[in-house]
Amino acid sequence: MRQSRTPETFRVKSFGCQMNVYDGERMAELLADKGMRAAPEGEEADLVVLNTCHIREKAAEKVYSDIGRLVKAGGDKPPMIAVAGCVAQAEGEEIMVRAPGVGLVVGPQAYHRLPEMIDRVARGERAADTDMPADAKFAALPQRRRAGASAFLTIQEGCDKFCTYCVVPYTRGAEISRSFKDLLREAEILVEAGARELTLLGQNVNAWTEGDLGFDGLIKAIARLPQLQRIRYTTSHPNDVTEGLIRAHAEVPKLMPYLHLPVQSGSDRVLKAMNRSHTADSYLRLLDRFRAARPDIALSGDFIVGFPGETDAEFEATLRLVDAVGYAQAYSFKYSPRPGTPAATMDGQVPREVMDERLQRLQAALNRDQLAFNRACVGKTCEILVERKGKRPGQWLGKSPWLQSVHFEGEPAIGDLLTVEIVGAGPNSLAGKSAERRAP
Ligand code: 5AD
Ligand code: SF4
Numbered sequence: 214m215r216q217s218r219t220p221e222t223f224r225v226k227s228f229g230c231q232m233n234v235y236d237g238e239r240m241a242e243l244l245a246d247k248g249m250r251a252a253p254e255g256e257e258a259d260l261v262v263l264n265t266c267h268i269r270e271k272a273a274e275k276v277y278s279d280i281g282r283l284v285k286a287g288g289d290k291p292p293m294i295a296v297a298g299c300v301a302q303a304e305g306e307e308i309m310v311r312a313p314g315v316g317l318v319v320g321p322q323a324y325h326r327l328p329e330m331i332d333r334v335a336r337g338e339r340a341a342d343t344d345m346p347a348d349a350k351f352a353a354l355p356q357r358r359r360a361g362a363s364a365f366l367t368i369q370e371g372c373d374k375f376c377t378y379c380v381v382p383y384t385r386g387a388e389i390s391r392s393f394k395d396l397l398r399e400a401e402i403l404v405e406a407g408a409r410e411l412t413l414l415g416q417n418v419n420a421w422t423e424g425d426l427g428f429d430g431l432i433k434a435i436a437r438l439p440q441l442q443r444i445r446y447t448t449s450h451p452n453d454v455t456e457g458l459i460r461a462h463a464e465v466p467k468l469m470p471y472l473h474l475p476v477q478s479g480s481d482r483v484l485k486a487m488n489r490s491h492t493a494d495s496y497l498r499l500l501d502r503f504r505a506a507r508p509d510i511a512l513s514g515d516f517i518v519g520f521p522g523e524t525d526a527e528f529e530a531t532l533r534l535v536d537a538v539g540y541a542q543a544y545s546f547k548y549s550p551r552p553g554t555p556a557a558t559m560d561g562q563v564p565r566e567v568m569d570e571r572l573q574r575l576q577a578a579l580n581r582d583q584l585a586f587n588r589a590c591v592g593k594t595c596e597i598l599v600e601r602k603g604k605r606p607g608q609w610l611g612k613s614p615w616l617q618s619v620h621f622e623g624e625p626a627i628g629d630l631l632t633v634e635i636v637g638a639g640p641n642s643l644a645g646k647s648a649e650r651r652a653p
Contacts, residue, residue, distance in 0.1 A: 219335040220259030220293050222252040226279075229266025231447065232414050233298055233321075235365040237264045239354050240297065240324055246355040247328045257286070260293045260331065265300035267380050269549045276300050277312060284314040293317075293334055297324055299384035303553075305343040315339075321385055322346060322370075325353035345386040351395060357402050362600045362628040363443075363612070364408035368396050368431065369415030374450060376477070377488045377559075378520060380551040381416055390421045393431065400435050409628045410443035410598055410612075411435065418446045420453040429457035436467045442630055443598060445616070447473045448515075451491045451499055462507040470507050471541075471616045474500070475515035479534030480527035483520050486559070493534050500538060511541035511586065511615035518575055519548040519568035522561035528571050535578045541586040541615060543579045547572050580640060587617060587638035597621075597645065599629045613643065621645040 223244045227237030240262055241251060252258035261283055265276050276296060284291045293316045296308050302320035309318060316334035319327060320343035330340040371386045372379075400411055413432070415421060421428045432444055444467050451474060461468055474496075478484050481492045491499075503510050516531060535543075547568040550557035590613070597611035597619045607622045611631065620642060621633055633645030 220331065221249060222256070222258045223249050223260040223262065224252045224258035225262040225264055227264040227298075228272075228275075229268060229298070231365055231412070232367055232370070232416065233264055233266055235367045235414055236298070236321060236324065237262075238365070240264065240327060242355055242357065243325065243327055247331070258292055260295065262295040262297050262327075265296060265298035267299035267303050267384055267551070269546055273300050273304055276308070280312045280314055293331070295319060295327070295331075297321070297327075299380070302343050302384040303380065305341050309339060309341055317341065318343065320345065322350055325350040351391055357399060358406060360403045360406040360408040362408065362598055363410040363412065364403045364406075365414050366396065366399055366403060366411050367391070367414045369418055369421040372416040374417065374452075374490075375488060377486065377555040378517065378548060378551065380554055383553060385416055388417060388420055390423055393423045393426060393434070396431065397434060400438060400441070404438050404440045407628060409441065409630070410445065411441060413444065413446040415446075416448065417450045417453055419449040419455075419458055427455055427457055428453075429455065429461040432458075432461050432468055433465060436465050442467060443614075444468050445471060449474050451476070451489075451496055454499055459502050459506045462503060462510060469614050469616070470510045471513070471614070472500075472503055472510055473513040473515075476534065477515060477517050478520065478523070478527070479531035480523070481530075483523055483527050486522060487517075487520060487556070493530065497534070497537060509615070512538055513616075514538070514540055514543045516543065516545040516575060516579075517548050518545065518571040519563035521548070521556055521559035521563065523548075523563055523571075528575075531575065532578055535575070535582070539586070540579060540582050541617075542583050545572060545575050545579060584638070584640045586615075587640065587643060590615075590617070590635045590643055591638050592635065594632060594634050596630050597633050599625045599627055599631060601627060611645075618642040619645040621647050623647040 225237045225241050227233045295317045297319045301318045305318045317330045317340040322345045323342040333340045369390050371388045372381045373388045375382050419428045476496050479493045599611040603610045611619050631647050633647050635643050636646050637644035
């Protein structure tokens, strides 16, 4: 059986948020460092890592069906299966019992131990590690070697906010900030490896702190890397926004005019039941301050419809908030009960049909605003960062400062900054005509 010898090839499948994508990249680097090769597209791998997400929907069920599929497809030579990520953290023990095909289960704070766990599985054991040590993981990971034009850098993990619907404080643990020194080093390495844009990641990215230094201080320090052209960050919490961060949007040209600031609902009663500790009005006032600092800032957010007890009138308040903001882009979800969270056992669970209808109405409003935002760009000239080739020959894809995808034709190199004129706009992307190139 393939399972009981050391795997030579691997595949990491990441689901969910950008932090999982980052973790997936780091796991792949770790496995490559151990001497394994990434399995080519279309070929079966000796080791499959399912890097799972637990935030919404039937994540756990999906994992079990993925495991079943892998075991079946492998026939008498099934791959070694590793379950990583937040489902592993939340359901580690249960996975081991329910899915004998799984060799190892590893939580998001323990994946630096993958190599030794793989060795144990190769010796015929099964291994589980869902410990949550603070900050040990990053020190144990190999140095980064490759980066695209745009790279992720996790600066902060975990969450202390305990929104009543959310599983993150339980799966990712308490808020921790990675050290300034380590972050600056990793940022330098990513830039040397080709990154021209860094997206700083964290569940509450703007809660990052070290001593007297706040998140804005970190942004300013990273902005000093000469080859680096752009900085982004996600996801922010309204309560951790400081005057310094708002000012950074006015003072740091490399900080892109984009803000993802989840609000979840426009109703103060629902926000209170969610334990969000901000009101619709305090959120709007915060956005006003960002807009005063950086008038062209593109705003994004997250919404949940059908939180337990949400009435029609409360949902209408969410639509009013959307109208007041005019988001450039946003994410919206139906409430999904997470076992173990306070909201899962609250009275007034909203019927599925009601949630469906509310989500449709909300998304229609958000799509309308997104298209309006994109259309307002037509005729403007802006700088785009070239990320990759497009689908059609001669076509390339880059990102505008406001995070829109821009298609254009030309002969650029990945990582170039080009000035383009926006000549067309759709709901999800812009068309550009390239004008001139600025060597980074
Ligand atoms: N149900 C639906 N959406 C959720 N989110 C978090 N937990 C849940 C849940 N139980 C959404 C929030 C959050 C985003 C990452 O996912 O909008 O901001
Ligand atoms: Fe979850 Fe709230 Fe923390 Fe965001 S702030 S990760 S929604 S608990």
